[in-house]
Amino acid sequence: MNGKKLYRIPARGKVKGVCAGIADYLDIPVRLVRAIVVLSMIFGLFMVTLVAYFILAFVLDEMPQSVEQGERAPTAHMLLDRLEAELRGGETNLRDIERYVTSETFSVRSRFRQL
Structure with missing residues (x-):
């Protein structure tokens, strides 16, 4: 989802930060x-919810400070845009070189060098 990774966020959480991590991952409050967790515990899924919560608490990594401060990993779209800009720059350089090599100036200079 949006190039995000699921972390637990103990700084914003109550017990281990699993709910805060899920909320951040899904972009919901x-x-x-x-x-939802409390209601699932009340309506008969107490053990399932409790086991799933503690499994996630031990399996998920803590959110690194760099990610928490807003430094997100670049998405595929961002990487493709960067690659396209770099290829355009390379193509422009190649066209400039081709224009110079096929010009009269290049042929005259190369003949003078041969003399």
Whole structure:
């Protein structure tokens, strides 16, 4: 989803930060995720929810400071845009070289060098 990775965020969490991490990953409010967890525990999925929460608490990595401060990994679209700009620059340089090699100036200079 949007090139994001699922982390747990203990700084914004209550127990281990699993709900905060899920909320950040899905771009929804943390309170909504917590409400869903509590309601699932009340309506008969207590053990399943509890086991899933603790498995996620131990499996998920903590969110690194660089990601938390807004430095996101570049998306595929961003990488393709960067690559396209770089290729355009290379193509422009190649056209300039081709224009010089096929010009009269190049042929005259190369003949003078041969003398």
